[in-house]
Amino acid sequence: MPDTPADQQPPAGLKLDSTLSKGLVILEALAAAPGGLGVTELSRDLSLTKSTVFRLLQTLCAMGFARSTQDRRYEATLKTWQVGRRVVDNLNLRDLAADAMQMLSRESLETVYLGVPEGFSVIYIDKIDSQQPIRSWNPVGGAAPIQCVGTGKAILSVNYSQYRNALASRLTAYTDRSITSLAKLDADLQLAQKNGFAFDRGEFREGVIGFGAPICLPQGQAVAALGISMPEVNLRDGDLARLGKIVRQAADTVCARLASR
Structure with a gap:
């Protein structure tokens, strides 16, 4: 063995x-x-x-x-996932991620989300709204296809082997930027693994982009993700690297807190 x-x-x-x-x-x-x-x-x-x-x-x-x-x-x-999800529910992720979300809100000035996987979707369990005049919006309890948004792709970048085959028939085109082939999704998630954060180019909603980084248990399984969502018109030169870096740092902070429990 x-x-x-x-x-x-x-x-x-x-x-x-x-x-x-x-x-x-x-x-x-x-x-x-x-x-x-x-x-x-x-x-x-x-x-x-x-x-x-x-x-x-x-x-x-x-x-x-x-x-x-x-x-x-x-x-x-998926029964194995259901058991793991019950464990995740007991971790009180909202409290563990609260400080990191506040930091992301201050540094990005955009809407910040905490999301968890639910089947082939990501569910938003907490958020801090942007104070920008033009902002993205999704309610707590809202959902998005896991392969289309920054938080979902961040989770996939760690847990991809559990999802890949089943996703083949679920790659729907929600916008003209949606990823609709496994080969392109493979490449996109490899880049997310390399960078430590995932990027949504407006793949679920036209003109709305997002960044996400995984929150992992000490054993390596991604149980959630922190993300920034924003209108594409708000993106400035240098923001791609800057926002990706701070969302990764925020998620790493929550990972460390999980490891210390």
Whole structure:
């Protein structure tokens, strides 16, 4: 079986339940594998017998955490995400992100959002409105396609393997700048990974652009994103790099607070 990261090693002398630990390792492998995995692959990669892998896969399927495909492979289901979402709900992200959002509001003078993933959308759970005469607006509780806005693309830049295949049939053209091919989305998210922030060029609403940076758990999973949304006419020379930098710094601050909990 693969090595466990040092910061996740069980305390010395603690006896683990071998069946449960093997099942969780299989679930983690499925969650990280776009297109799923077969029994043979799992057996080889995890150093488990095929009979053990098959038995545990049947249990995961019966519990709703995995499903079999027509080509006899297995995929993780969104039930794993639903469990994780309940954990996220208990983190009180609004309080953890409040200071960072205030900083973003002061530095950008634009509308600031805190968003979380919900299926193939990002839901805005908090915001600070811009005081600019021309501003973007979306209510708390509002939603946007996850691949079209800065906050959503920031989350995708970290969690993309969980979404990529399913997004192929969901790349709707909301504006003439919307990304409608996986190849272009791949390239866009690679750039977001490199820069540490995502940029929405007006891909959901005409003339409204946005920046987003992921908020991640210590294990690396993105559970939310901070973002700036603004009318394109407000963008000035140098703002692309400046706003991307401050949204990334703000998100990093919240990540550090999550890590210290």
